[in-house]
Amino acid sequence: DQQVKQNSPSLSVQEGRISILNCDYTNSMFDYFLWYKKYPAEGPTFLISISSIKDKNEDGRFTVFLNKSAKHLSLHIVPSQPGDSAVYFCAASALFPSGAGSYQLTFGKGTKLSVIP
Amino acid sequence: DAGVTQSPTHLIKTRGQQVTLRCSPKSGHDTVSWYQQALGQGPQFIFQYYEEEERQRGNFPDRFSGHQFPNYSSELNVNALLLGDSALYLCASSLGHLNTEAFFGQGTRLTVV
Numbered sequence: 001d002q003q004v005k006q007n008s009p010s011l012s013v014q015e016g017r018i019s020i021l022n023c024d025y026t027n028s029m030f031d032y033f034l035w036y037k038k039y040p041a042e043g044p045t046f047l048i049s050i051s052s053i054k055d056k057n058e059d060g061r062f063t064v065f066l067n068k069s070a071k072h073l074s075l076h077i078v079p080s081q082p083g084d085s086a087v088y089f090c091a092a093s094a095l096f097p098s099g100a101g102s103y104q105l106t107f108g109k110g111t112k113l114s115v116i117p
Numbered sequence: 118d119a120g121v122t123q124s125p126t127h128l129i130k131t132r133g134q135q136v137t138l139r140c141s142p143k144s145g146h147d148t149v150s151w152y153q154q155a156l157g158q159g160p161q162f163i164f165q166y167y168e169e170e171e172r173q174r175g176n177f178p179d180r181f182s183g184h185q186f187p188n189y190s191s192e193l194n195v196n197a198l199l200l201g202d203s204a205l206y207l208c209a210s211s212l213g214h215l216n217t218e219a220f221f222g223q224g225t226r227l228t229v230v
Binding site: 044 | 121123150152157158159160161162165173175207209218219220221222223224
């Protein structure tokens with residue numbers, strides 16, 4: 001039973017356009033969400049996070065949107081650059097109260113983004 | 118500032134053998150979590166060590182065990198290796214046990230033959 005789902009295994013976008021990566025979750029206890037980027041032969045690199053008390057968080061070209069009622073979040077990259085080509089993982093955690101999910105990140109299967117020059 | 122370092126980077130073992138993987142957390146971090154990433158999947162939580170104790174465990178058998186040392190570094194041990202244990206093993210470190218920003222190492226690629 002996948003608690004975090006990234007339903008698009010891959011996405012291709014032209015350089016300079018917007019990339020939108022989607023993530024859905026089923027566990028209502030999740031209240032903190034993170035996006036990681038992973039290049040081949042490297043570990044995941046933290047990109048941006050959002051707490052459930054917010055619905056948007058921005059960091060440069062990266063913006064994460066959270067829709068708690070729909071249990072959906074998305075990562076927007078504007079403008080997309082060829083160096084953004086990587087696998088993007090959505091991850092979720094339960095910070096409060098301290099329960100079974102507090103100590104772990106639950107990941108989706110990832111979306112491979114290809115930015116075409 | 119050294120990030121999370123893991124050793125070795127690659128390892129080939131025979132079915133039934135035992136393996137030990139090592140992790141040094143990012144400077145200033147005191148918590149280490151281990152994840153298994155199979156091909157085409159997202160990382161799966163194995164367990165977390167905080168204050169030298171296993172704080173939480175994912176859905177992995179007892180063949181998977183670990184340890185955290187006073188300097189916060191950690192080891193992951195897998196006994197009686199199965200072919201299905203072939204995966205990328207990732208170590209993540211954070212400050213405190215809450216994963217508000219966990220930093221990952223480059224991983225150890227384990228191949229069981």
